Amino acid sequence: MDLDFSEEQEQFRAELRALLESRLPDDWVGIFHGPDEYLDLSFSITREMAERGWLTQTWPEEYGGRGASNWRQVVLQEETWAYFEPRGGQYMGVNWIGPAIIRFGTDEQKMRFLPRIAAGDVQWAQLFSEPGAGSDLAALRTKATPTGDAFIVNGEKIWTSYGDYAEYGVLLARCEAGSERHAGLVVLLIDMSTPGIEVKPIATPLGKHKLNSVVFTDAVIPADAVLGAPGDGWRVAMASLAFERVGVARYARSTRILGELERLPEADRPEIQRDIATALAGARVAELMSYLVVDMKERGEVPTWQGSAARVHNVTLEQRVSAIADRVLGPMAIVDSHDTAAVEGGEIEDFTRLAPTGTVTAGAYEIQMGIIAQRGLGLERIR
CATH class of the missing domain: 1.10.540.10 (Acyl-CoA dehydrogenase/oxidase, N-terminal domain)
Known part of the structure; x- marks a missing residue:
């Protein structure tokens, strides 16, 4: 390479x-x-x-x-x-x-x-996670009941970013009565203005409103909204998530924040300089893991566990960088990014507040490690 x-x-x-x-x-x-x-x-x-x-x-x-x-x-x-x-x-x-x-x-x-x-x-929204089906997505319960030339959708999706102004959504739902886990699912490309779809904001301590729940009550979605085929929703969704997980260069922001921390007077302490240098080396590892996935795509190969490995390296790096910011800035590391006392235009503060969420969103850390264990190392699933 x-x-x-x-x-x-x-x-x-x-x-x-x-x-x-x-x-x-x-x-x-x-x-x-x-x-x-x-x-x-x-x-x-x-x-x-x-x-x-x-x-x-x-x-x-x-x-x-x-x-x-x-x-x-x-x-x-x-x-x-x-x-x-x-x-x-x-x-x-x-x-x-x-x-x-x-x-x-x-x-x-x-x-x-x-x-x-x-x-x-x-703008689109991703409508996968549910109150009882986040990391364990196959436990989803939202129903898309086929009837004539449409599906009647009932259920709730949660943690939906951009849902309050998205025009369209990608919905994963259960279309076969009595089906369980990965079977009997469908992916629908839906118009978010459809009657029976209600978007509700979710308050968080992470700053301005960002997340939403989306409730479906007898929402009528036309049959031509199916992406792929009814019953094949799990395969379509997993292929989509594989595209998602290799499309964000998270290491680039971590590197930027490390550069900003390095310039602060409070970072002159030898132990902080050592931690920053170690984190920069980790950023290079995360970068190279991501490049491996890109190289596979460029050669026409389909990444599986490699995308999960790259994500694990990237999100854990963010939390290491956030910990350094905490030691350098103390409580000021989490002030509002628009506070007059914020440093570097609030970039460090915003990064530090959000870093803990990296191992939860877009595929929890434990799920990614399970993918690496099973598909990369050939280990058996024990539960």
Whole structure:
């Protein structure tokens, strides 16, 4: 594997970085931590990326992409994640929802959904987790009962990011009565404005409102919303999650935060300098684990446990960096990112507050370790 980016890829990085630095305000730490106008700013930047051909550059040309190398997309992921994801939730459409539709969707679904994702002007929501089915997703109970040319959906999804302004959602539900676990599931591409769908905010201590529950009460979803085939929902969902887990360069933000900590006067202590150096080495490991997955994709292989291993390295790195920030800044490490006493524009504080959630969201740490044990090491599942 050649670990050096090409001259063309580094030129792209410079152009992308220049765009972000010119458009993002000094107090930018993502769309959830600022005035409402930051959501409009996010859409504006994403549309500009799309106009420049950057947003879906690795997609096939017939679907609005450029057929570019996965390594060029890595550059986009590294820079956007380091800059607190100016695309907002639209990275979901680019990283895994769009690719899932390309792989499993009908021609009509591709024509309907892919152009808007490629144009950077639509938000989707992921509707998988439930109050009793988070890490154990196969325990889900939301029902999509087939009736004529539609499904009647009843149930609740939870921890739904972007659900309050998403236009569409990817819903995993149980479509076969009496089915259990992985059998009898369906993935539906739904219009979030459908009658019978209610989005409720969930309060958290993590700053501005971010998470939602979504309640379905006799919501009628047309049969042509099925992605893949009824009963095959588990395979479609797992393929989609595989796209998701390799689409975020989390190590880039950890490296940025370590650089900011290193510049602070409080970090002059030898023990802190040692911890920062050790964490930087860990960031390189997380980066290389992620690059391994990208290299597999570039060669046409399908990552399995390798994506989980990369994620484990990335999220545990974030928590190590957060612990260093706690030692350097003390209680100030978790003040509101817009507090006048916040350092580095609030980036360190926002990072530190969110780091503990990394081992829970998008596939809990224990689940990822189980995937590594079974698929990577060949160990037997004992429960």
